Amino acid sequence: MTDRTYTVALMGNPNTGKSTLFNVLTGLRQHTGNWPGKTVTHAEGECRHRGALYRIVDLPGTYSLYSNSADEEVARDFLLFQRPDVTVVVVDATALERNLNLALQVLEMTDRAIVAINLMDEAKKKGFHINTKKLAAKLGVPVVPISARNREGIDALLDAVDAMAHGRIHTTPLSIRYSPEIERGIAKLLPLVKELMGDTHPARWIALRLLDGDASLLQALKQPPQRLIKEGNAYACCGSVKSV
Ligand SMILES: Nc1nc2c(ncn2[C@@H]2O[C@H](COP(=O)(O)OP(=O)(O)OP(=O)(O)O)[C@@H](O)[C@H]2O)c(=O)[nH]1
Numbered sequence: 001m002t003d004r005t006y007t008v009a010l011m012g013n014p015n016t017g018k019s020t021l022f023n024v025l026t027g028l029r030q031h032t033g034n035w036p037g038k039t040v041t042h043a044e045g046e047c048r049h050r051g052a053l054y055r056i057v058d059l060p061g062t063y064s065l066y067s068n069s070a071d072e073e074v075a076r077d078f079l080l081f082q083r084p085d086v087t088v089v090v091v092d093a094t095a096l097e098r099n100l101n102l103a104l105q106v107l108e109m110t111d112r113a114i115v116a117i118n119l120m121d122e123a124k125k126k127g128f129h130i131n132t133k134k135l136a137a138k139l140g141v142p143v144v145p146i147s148a149r150n151r152e153g154i155d156a157l158l159d160a161v162d163a164m165a166h167g168r169i170h171t172t173p174l175s176i177r178y179s180p181e182i183e184r185g186i187a188k189l190l191p192l193v194k195e196l197m198g199d200t201h202p203a204r205w206i207a208l209r210l211l212d213g214d215a216s217l218l219q220a221l222k223q224p225p226q227r228l229i230k231e232g233n234a235y236a237c238c239g240s241v242k243s244v
């Protein structure tokens with residue numbers, strides 16, 4: 001038994017079943033629908049597993065973590081400034097290739113991630129076979145097949161969350177190598193980013209975003225981190241849904 005509450009963020013493309021999983025985990029009933037981009041607020045709830053308490057945060061569906069939309073900024077800022085203990089990337093088993101794009105972006109930002117492959121029931125119906133072991137070995141993080149709607153694989157997912165939150169899992173997230181030109185830019189920026197930001201932020205990812213001229217990120221980073229953390233906390237609204 002531990003007094004600490006661990007924060008678990010649910011991320012993923014729109015319509016991958018994040019809110020369905022959130023409802024299963026928390027027992028709350030966040031309304032879900034089958035059209036994309038529906039969750040424009042984020043919801044929080046609690047979940048207990050093996051004596052530990054988890055704060056589950058259901059983030060809006062996003063295709064990337066760049067600054068293309070308010071939703072993407074909300075998801076990005078949560079990862080960057082709230083630094084969840086575990087990030088569960090919920091991917092659609094029937095559209096793995098497209099969905100893994102976001103998973104790879106998450107892995108650039110955190111090594112505390114689990115990939116939950118949802119809609120396994122649909123994938124099975126379609127005759128898809130997903131080699132989760134091989135995928136986990138490639139991605140360097142745990143991969144857990146689930147069917148949130150049928151409540152399948154939930155215990156296995158929570159066991160992985162539990163192991164990660166308590167530091168029993170060592171991950172080696174796949175790191176994308178870019179063109180020599182970009183890698184040179186990253187190498188130049190890295191020492192500066194580390195000097196200014198310390199170890200609290202994913203330096204390589206920030207360097208990459210800076211190279212991409214991500215103005216919104218620059219704006220977010222210009223503020224004192226303490227203030228950002230406070231602002232992030234202002235999102236919090238345990239057990240209910242709050243606009244951000
Ligand atoms: N077949 C099947 N459908 C599922 C499963 N999980 C969720 N769904 C359905 O997928 C649709 C989208 O689910 P949501 O939970 O709203 O998805 P979301 O990721 O929260 O969507 P956004 O908030 O819009 O990003 C709903 O119709 C769910 O019932 C599953 O395991 N199997």
Ligand SMILES: [Mg+2]
Nearest residue numbers: 018019038039
């Ligand atoms: Mg949702």
